[in-house]
Amino acid sequence: MVFKNSETPYSGKFIDYFINGNIRGDGEMKDGIVSGLRTVYYPNGNKNYFRNYVNGIANGYSEEYFQNGNIKQKGNFKNGKDDGLWQDFYSTGVIKRQSTFVNDKANLSKEEEKFYNLQNKAIDLMKEEDYSGAIKKLDQAEKLNSGYADLYFYRGTAKLDNPDFENAVVDLDKAIQLEPLYMEALANRAFAKIRKYEFKNGRTLSKTSEVTIMAVKDKVDIPAEEKAKICSDLNKSVELGDKKEMILDAIKNYCQ
Template structure:
């Protein structure tokens, strides 16, 4: 049953799904909520999450549910978490069942904007977020959670606008960032942390202006210029700017990540790995650095003895080999990084493809 549920949900690409192998128009309803977006893998219900599964093909029942002429089949999933909720909690609507018109939320096309509490859920029945709407706008604290149940962030709102304290968290529950807004603008002290608990940076905002020291201004100017060069594909110029930035601040993980990525694009794989190592030492949950480190190790073997197709001052094009033999020690490191990157949320096709090819 586990595989059946996952297959059914993964088929979905929109509110209605058309299969290439069949003409049925299928609608999925999970805990009374029509599914609009394809759920991520860690949000999908598995066998232990499911209380009931009903497949509706009867025309009259489809008509009674309000989908006459639109749907050929409805798959209704009820999670155990939903079944266990008290009736008063079940009665609290989800924002996913609301429409937004002129910036205001309406529940089931009601004449007046919605006022009251709302709770959103993942497709496995776990709480995704909650808050309060007043006359169709967010009011008070809006909280969002990770699939593992840990708090992801909360923001404080007034009349739908960020006003007050906010905090963001890493997936392990550690504080990531905190600060306050006044009319959607940062105000006062803002602090950003690594998942280790170490302070990454802090800034003061006064009258919508960020107050920085001379060294801080120079650091961020160099970092920004390096990022611009990198975006333009001028990786050697980018590396020089990142080198200069690190002379000012050697404890900023993002600089190592960006420089490592630039070196990866210049085929300097060993130095690229060294930069990703440093970024991950500073931030152990740095998803992008973890994934890129895997590819730096992987490309080191895929491009070993590779043929150069063309070369200029700005760019070198080489022909990579397909699946290549990799020593077990490095292959274990590659697969460990790919797996961790995936678990942290990196679901890019290249990550999934590499896992399939090398990490069976």
């Protein structure tokens, strides 16, 4: 980094701020490159993560946090790559997973490899819009690890797109039970509930053995108690940082 009207790269401490005046991050630079400890914060003032750098490259111990202040991830970097033991946590404090990295590759058991391969295949199938195939892969993965929030998020999302709204909510409930601050799962659970009512009152335009096309209203009547839960999920998702247009539109339509 070089300041205006200066040809000399900056060395020394730096601080940047959010619009609300809270510190966004701080650290030190040497000859215009981040060196030493770099700390980044959430808009609410809580620490987001800290990381150590040598000549702009992550080296040494690092920690990342949830917005509630609980640890999210911790481990060491070596020349910008994961090195040694890394631990991931849920916001409840429960360990999500831990892996030991050697030469930037996680040392996984055969069961762990099979689990992640099944999950990755499911994600690929979802990108191809083969939701039934993705659900089958995730059903197999669940037998290997029934305590992994991401699995239930992906399976719930596949069911949302399938569409199977009731069972989508069941899986997304499990994801959120394991990880209460799961931003994407909160949003998708809200949409699964909204879609349930939209499709309930929808009109079938055409139907084949593979595809059903329906016309639905932009806004439907939802019972007050259910609407309160939907709006709670949508607003919490936005609070956690998900400000997609479809979420803001849903809040405008159902929560204001």
